[in-house]
Amino acid sequence: MSAITHHIPNDMMAAYAAGTLPHPFAMVVAAHVSLCEDCRATLGSYHAVGGALLEQTADVAVSNDLKSNLMALLDAPVQPEPVYDAQGIYPGPVMEALKGGAPRWRTLGMGVKQSILSETDGGSARLLYIPAGQAVPDHSHNGLELTLVLQGSFSDETGRFGVGDVEIGDEDLEHTPIADAGDACICLAATDAPLRFNAFMPRLLQPLFRI
Amino acid sequence: MGPPKTGRAVPQQAPQMSQMTVWLVAVRDERDRDAFGSLFDYFAPRLKGFIMRSGTGAAQAEEIVQDVMLTVWRKATMFDPHRAQASAWIYQIARNRQIDIIRKENRPVPDELAQDPCSEPDASQILAFDQEAEQLKSALDQLQPDQKEMIEKAYMGDLTHQEISVQTGLPLGTVKSRIRLGLNRLRKELKGLR
Numbered sequence: 070m071s072a073i074t075h076h077i078p079n080d081m082m083a084a085y086a087a088g089t090l091p092h093p094f095a096m097v098v099a100a101h102v103s104l105c106e107d108c109r110a111t112l113g114s115y116h117a118v119g120g121a122l123l124e125q126t127a128d129v130a131v132s133n134d135l136k137s138n139l140m141a142l143l144d145a146p147v148q149p150e151p152v153y154d155a156q157g158i159y160p161g162p163v164m165e166a167l168k169g170g171a172p173r174w175r176t177l178g179m180g181v182k183q184s185i186l187s188e189t190d191g192g193s194a195r196l197l198y199i200p201a202g203q204a205v206p207d208h209s210h211n212g213l214e215l216t217l218v219l220q221g222s223f224s225d226e227t228g229r230f231g232v233g234d235v236e237i238g239d240e241d242l243e244h245t246p247i248a249d250a251g252d253a254c255i256c257l258a259a260t261d262a263p264l265r266f267n268a269f270m271p272r273l274l275q276p277l278f279r280i
Numbered sequence: 281m282g283p284p285k286t287g288r289a290v291p292q293q294a295p296q297m298s299q300m301t302v303w304l305v306a307v308r309d310e311r312d313r314d315a316f317g318s319l320f321d322y323f324a325p326r327l328k329g330f331i332m333r334s335g336t337g338a339a340q341a342e343e344i345v346q347d348v349m350l351t352v353w354r355k356a357t358m359f360d361p362h363r364a365q366a367s368a369w370i371y372q373i374a375r376n377r378q379i380d381i382i383r384k385e386n387r388p389v390p391d392e393l394a395q396d397p398c399s400e401p402d403a404s405q406i407l408a409f410d411q412e413a414e415q416l417k418s419a420l421d422q423l424q425p426d427q428k429e430m431i432e433k434a435y436m437g438d439l440t441h442q443e444i445s446v447q448t449g450l451p452l453g454t455v456k457s458r459i460r461l462g463l464n465r466l467r468k469e470l471k472g473l474r
Contacts, residue, residue: 087435088375092385099388109390113364118466119375120367121417122435128325129332131342136320139346140313143353155391162388 073105073233082108086115093187093194093259096162097215097235100257103160104233158220158232163196163257172196179203192261199223199248199256212262214238216246221254223247297403298410300366308356319366320349327374336382344381348374358392361406365413419466427465 077085077098084090085098102108153164163186172184180200187194192212196219199205205223215237222231225244230236238244248254297305300322306315324345331341351373359369379387420428 083434086375088379088387089434092388096388099390102390109393112390113368114466116368116372117365117413117416118420118431119371119435120365120369121413121420122432123323123326123330123371123374124367124417125420126326126330126333129329129338129341131324131328131345135324135342135346136317139320139349140317142346142350143313143316147354161391165386165388 073107073231075228075230075234075236076105077101077108077111077235078237079111082111083115083118086112086119091191091261092189093192093261094213094215096166096186096194097217097257097259099162100160100219101217101233101235103155103162158255160219163219166194172198174198181205186257192259194257194259197254197256197258199254201248201250201253203248205246205248212239212260214258214260214262216259217257219255219257221252222249223254223256224249297361297406298366298413301361301406301410304352304356304359304366304369305361307353308359316353319352323367323370324349327370330374331378334378336378340382344374344378347381348377351377360393361409362402363393363409365409367413416466423465431466 081090081094081098085095090098102112151169153161153167153169155161156164156169159167166186167184174182174184174196176182180203182198184196184198185193186196197205197216199221201221215235216230217235218230218232220232222229222234223246224230225236225246227236227242227244229249230246236246300319303312303315303319303322306312307319327345327348328338328341331344332338336344348370352370355373359366364372376387376389379385420431423431
């Protein structure tokens with residue numbers, strides 16, 4: 070694997086550590102950290118900030134019986150929660166979104182496929198599958214979009230993005246990402262805006278159909 | 281005859297691992313209930329204050345405190361003092377549980393690093409981490425009051441940057457740059473320690 074060169078910016082990492090990042094972006098950050106030792110260390114330093122703040126927080130007395138109730142619970146049987154480990158190219162946070170299963174690919178045309186992982190008013194996360202040499206379906210960035218490469222690579226006007234790299238797109242980013250030769254490119258893409266394309270359509274038609 | 285001159289250097293006061301780390305390691309390795317009780321006494325009132333800062337009521341805050349401390353007990357095997365201070369590790373659990381319970385969504389968390397079964401505890405590295413935590417606390421204290429307030433609000437208030445902006449009446453750009461400035465300074469202080 071080539072070295073990761075496009076990382077999570079510091080302010081986004083701080084927001085993740087503080088728990089204020091919207092869910093789709095938190096998924097990308099968690100997936101990137103799963104692949105990137107540098108960012109794991111950065112996240113550790115932000116957690117250290119959180120820990121220091123926690124220690125400095127003014128005490129609020131807890132109820133008298135909270136401790137005894139808790140001590141009595143220590144031996145209670147534990148309901149095992151499902152743990153989703155990384156599988157193949159998919160880090161744990163993606164496997165969790167997939168509930169441990171395989172992506173349910175829906176074709177968008179031209180060999181491009183997507184598998185929606187989560188979709189709410191606050192944004193969406195999905196997997197994209199782009200055959201080598203194929204352009205990512207044209208889309209405008211309404212708001213912020215994070216794209217994490219999980220397999221293969223793509224290139225656009227701003228550079229080349231390989232496994233583990235994150236591209237951050239906003240309204241200002243005009244680009245045409247194209248999957249490089251080799252393996253098909255599989256990405257985790259998250260946006261805080263509604264999905265702008267559900268089917269492949271030429272750029273000129275998009276404004277007409279408002280997709 | 282003067283005082284005896286010993287050939288050996290006077291033993292330096294050996295730096296001590298923080299009490300919290302000692303407790304958490306005892307919970308991890310020996311399932312030590314007394315140590316867990318001490319962790320509870322130290323962290324539970326802080327956790328409650330911390331969680332209430334984000335607008336959670338006292339009753340629900342206590343539920344979350346109980347949940348967090350139970351998670352500390354159950355997941356103690358994952359605690360690695362070479363990579364995290366006790367307070368940072370507990371903070372992370374509190375943040376995850378708070379989001380899971382209040383927002384009713386599963387917070388995406390990174391894959392855990394595989395534990396190296398052969399690795400011996402490295403006291404010097406554990407101490408280095410603990411000292412870093414202490415230095416970080418003093419670094420936090422040295423921040424400008426407005427910078428520190430922003431960081432506290434971002435971490436404890438569970439506010440988005442947008443919400444911080446509304447609550448403080450500051451333009452968003454100012455808020456973002458202040459948070460970044462404060463954290464950058466913290467990070468530089470941290471880096472200088474390594």
